[in-house]
Amino acid sequence: MEKLTIEFSSEPVIEPKRGCDWADTMVLNPALFLDDDGRTIHMLFRATGPWPKKNLKGISDPYPIFLGYAKSDDLGESFKADFSRPALAPALEYDKDKMFIVNTVGEKVMNFANGCVEDPRIFEVEGKTYLTVASRLFPPGPYWERDARRDNLPDWIFTDETGVGQCARRNDTVTVMYELDKNALIFGNYENAFSYVCPLTDGALTDNRDVFFFPKRFMIHGKMQLLMLHRPDNPSKFEGVTDVTTPSIMLAAAENFTDFVTSKATNKLLATSEFDWEEERIGASFPPMDLGDGRWLVSYHGKQLPDYGYTQSFMILKEQENDFPKIIHRVSERLIFAKQKWELPDKFPCPCIFTTGAVVVNDTLIMGYGAADQKIGIAKVCLSELIAYIECFDENGVKVK
Template sequence: MKPTFRYLDHPVLEPVPGCDWADKMVLNPAIIQDPASTDIHMLFRATGPWPQKRREGCHDPYPIFLGYAVSRDRGLTWEADFTRPALAPALGYEESELYTTDIYGRKVRNYANGCIEDPRIFEVEGELYVTVACRPFSPGPYWLSDQVPPVETRFEYVPNWIFEGGEEDPFIKTARENDTVSVLYKLDLDKLKQGQYEQAFGYVGPLTEGHVSDNRDVFLFPHKMTIQNKPQYVLLHRPMNVQPFEGGEQAGKPSIYLAAAEKLEDFASSKAVHRLLAAPLFDWEENRVGASWPPLSLGDGEWLVPYHGKKDAIFGYTQSFLIVKEQDNEFPATIHRCPDRLMYAEREWEMPQDYPTPCLFTTGGIVMDGELIMSYGAADQKVGIAWVSFDELVAHVRGYDAEGNRL
C-alpha cells in the first residue's frame, strides 16, 4: 500500500510584491531541525528584477538570492525575513571583482558571483554545510527560455572580455556558457538564526566543474566511506551532460552520480572518481533523474535517497525514493527503487504559471517523531510543505528491488 502524503492547501511562502530580491519567485527550500528545539530553519531561493545593474539594451538582470525563514510548529507556518537576503551574489562585472575569500583565508575565484540557487543543508563529520547551484553571472528573465517562441537571456550579463580570456582558467571557461557550478559553504546555524547573515556563511569552494558539465543536485553523505582502500568523502550529483563521466554512454541522459574524493577541494578536479548510481528507468523519468535532498540514514549502512524524475514539459516533475547500501571498499549501490509516482503537482497553486512545466520539487527533508517533513518548490515560484510516515514510506520502498520490480 502506498504511504499517505499530507499537503497544505496553500503555499507557506510565495513572492512578495515590492521586495526587490523576492518579487518574482520564492522556491526550492532547504530545511534543518534546530539541535536544541523543534524549530525548523529554512533557506529558500528567491529572485526579482535588479534594475540597478541593468545594461543598456538588455532586460533587467535576475540575480538569485537565499532567504531565511523559521517554523515553530513543525512546518505548518513560517516566519520569513524579507528585509534582506541571507546570502547574496556579489554581482561583480570586472575581472578584479570576481574573487572572494574562502574559509582558509585564500583569495579565490567567486563562482557564486551571479546567482545562488537551490540550497541543500547537511552535516559532514559533525560540521554543518550548505550546497548551492551558482552561475558566474546573472541572466535576464530566464524563464522566458521555456516560452514559445523562446527568449534566451542567459548571456546578457556575461561581459565581453570573458570570451577573450585564457583557455587555462576554469572559471573563464565556465563563464562562457554561464552554466551552474555547485558551491559548498560552511554554515553557522546560530549566526543564521540570530540574523547575523554576514558571519553565517563561509565560502569553501566549488564541488563540480562547470566547464565539464552544468551540474546540480549536489550534497554529501555525512561521513567518509572506504573506497579504493582509502577513506573518502562521497557526494551525489547530477551532471546535465553525462558523456564525460564513467557510464555516461550507458546512461545517455542526466542521471544520478556518486563521486568520491579524499579532500573536499578534490571534487572539482580530475582527482575525483565518479560512478553512475541511477539512470532514467521508468516512463515518468524519461528525460532525467536527480537526487532531491541529502540522504537519510536507515542504519546498517543503508540510506534513503529521495530523487526526482522528469518526463517532459507536460508531464512535469515526479518525486520518488530509492535505498542505497554501503559496500565493502566500494561505492554504495542501489538495493531498492520505488517505481511509483509518489509526489507530483496536483493542487491548483502548484500548477504552471510563468513556467510551462508542472512542478513539485522537494529540496529538504527531516524526520521528527516518526514523521518525514519535506519542503518543496511548487510551480517554480512558491514553497510548499508535505508530511508522511517515515516508516510507512521506507517499508513501501523496500517492497521493490533495485530495478523497481515488486518483491
Template sequence: MKLNRSEQNPILSANPKNEWENMVVLNPAVIFDDQRQEFVMLYRAAGDTEKHYIYLGLATSKDGIHFTRQSDKPILEPDYEGADGGCCEDPRLVKFGDWYYLTYASRPYAPGRYWLDVPKPWIDPPQSGPAYLKYNNSATFLAITQDFRHYKKLGRMTDSRLDDRDVILFPETIDGKFVRLSRPMNWAGKGFENEKPAIWIAYSGDVLEWGSPALLMKGETWWESKKIGGSCPPIKTEYGWFHLYHGVAEKDDSYRVGAILLDLKNPSKIIARTKDPIFEPEA
C-alpha cells in the first residue's frame, strides 16, 4: 500500500496579504461537514515575525482539493496572557453529537524562530515555577464549536509536566469511554519500555480528565528510529480502527507515514501494522 500525491498540490499556500499567515501554512485538520456538505479545514499558520506566534485559519472546499479561505483573520489564536499564550497549532477534529471537538497543541510562550539559534528574551519564566513555563513545554488543549467560527476553549487535557502533543480523539466512545492517543516526549528512555518517544493510549469518561495512559506502540524500524506520533483521527472500518501515524528517522530527520489497524472493541490491541512507510518525502 502506497499513498500518491495529488497533481494539484499545493492545495493551500501562505498568504502574503495577511501578516499572521504570510510565512507558512501546514498541518491542517480536515473534516466533512454533513450539514453544509463541504470539507472544512482548520490550518496552522504563522507569519514572518520575531516571536512567531502560531494561529489557526479556516478554509472550505466542495471537493476536498480546491479550498477557499473564509476569513482574513485567525479563527483561533493564543490567549496572549493565558496558558495557551504562545500558539494554537496542529489541530485535530472529531464530532460528537452536534459539536465538533478540536484538540490543539500550545505553549505558554511564543516559540520564536525555533529553527534558528537566536535569543528569545520574552521567554523569562520563574525557575522555581511549573515545568510548563520553565521549559516552554507543549501541552494539548480542547475547544468545541458548532460553526467553526466561534469556539469555547475548555482548557488543558494533558499533563503540563510533560511535553505532550499529537493528541487525537477517537470519533466515538467505546464502552462509554472517550479514547485518546498522545505522544509524551518525556516518557522514553530509562525506566520505560520504549527507548524513544512513542504513542500512548488513555481512556476517560469526561474528555478533559484522563486515566493513566498505557504504551500502545513504539518505533520498530529504521524510519521510526527517532520518534513516532499519531497523525489524524482513526477511521472506523469493518476490520478495525484504521489509523495513520508518522515516524521520524534518525538518519535523515525526515517524517514518513505508516498505518495501523486497532481492534474495534479494544483499541489498545493492534491487529496489523505496516512495516514500510506508505508515504515519504520525495528526493
C-alpha cells in the first residue's frame, strides 16, 4: 500500500472564545465519545485563560486549565461548544487544608487536580466510563512563554517533606482518574458528571501523563490485571528500566486502580524514541482500540524541535500469553502533522498536532486533535485502510510491504 488518505478539517471546529474567562486564550486536545444514537459525538476539550484573581505572588497571572463540553450532530463536521461554564474546573485552593476531595468510596483524599485538568481521555473499563487528566497541584503561569509552573506556589510547600510537598515544589503533572457519568455530562448536569477515583501516577517519582487503560483485564504474570499505558518523563525511575531518560511509552499492570501508584504495580517499557521526528519524546495519544484476534490499535505522538514539533503515528500491539502485549507493527512515518495555515504555530513556537480522542462510525475513524495548542480540528480516515497501512511496517518500523 503506497499511500494513505487522511481528511482534515479545512478550518477549526472550535476556537477560543473571546471574553470567556476560562477559554479566552486556547482550546485544544479533545476527548471524544459516541452517543448511543451512533451519530452524535460528544467532546471534552482543554481550555484556559488568564485568572488574575488567583495571582498569588505577583509574578504572573495563573492560567488554570479547565475542561469544556461540546457536541456534534453531523459526525464531527461541526461542533457546538458550551462556553457558559466549564464542565470540569480545578478547585484552585492554595491552603493545604482545603485541597482535599471525597473519592468514589467516600474517603477524603488529596486533590491532585487542584491546579489544572489537562488533556482529557475518555474510555471504558469493565463496563464503566472513566476520564483521565494530566493534573497539577497549582495552576501554571503563561507556560508557552517560559517554564512558569512555579509562579504561584504557596509557602507551605517548601517545608513539606511528604510526597505531596515534593510533587508540589516541582508542580509536575500527576494523572488523575474520574468516573464519568455520560448522561449527566450530556444533559449539562456537570456537578454530578465527574467522581474522583484516584491518582494513577506518583508525582514524587516523576512527571507522568498520557495515561489511560485498555477496556479489559489481561492475564499477566498469573493474574487477571488491569492494563495501563503511561508516559513517564524519566522511565529509568521504574524498576527494570535503565539508560532511558527521554519520555517514553510504558505499560503497567495491577489488580486495582489504586495499586498503580504502589509497588503492587508491574511496569514494562513498551516503546522509546527511534525515528528523527520522535527524538525528544514519545507518548500514547488516544485510548487503544480492539481490532480483534488479540490485536490493539495504539495511536502515539512524537516530538522533535525545531523541525517537526508534535506529530502523530500508529502502532499495533498483540496480546501475549501470561505477559504484556508487544508491538507487532509500528509506522516509522509521521501520518498526522500540521500542514494547513490554521494549524500552524501562532502563540506557540512549536508546531503541534495532538490527538487525544477518537470514535469509529462504520469503517471511519474520526479523531479530534488540538492544533498549535490553540484550536481544535477533526481528522477522518478509513479504519480498514489505516490498519492495512500500519501492517506494511514491522515491529521496528521497517516497511516490508
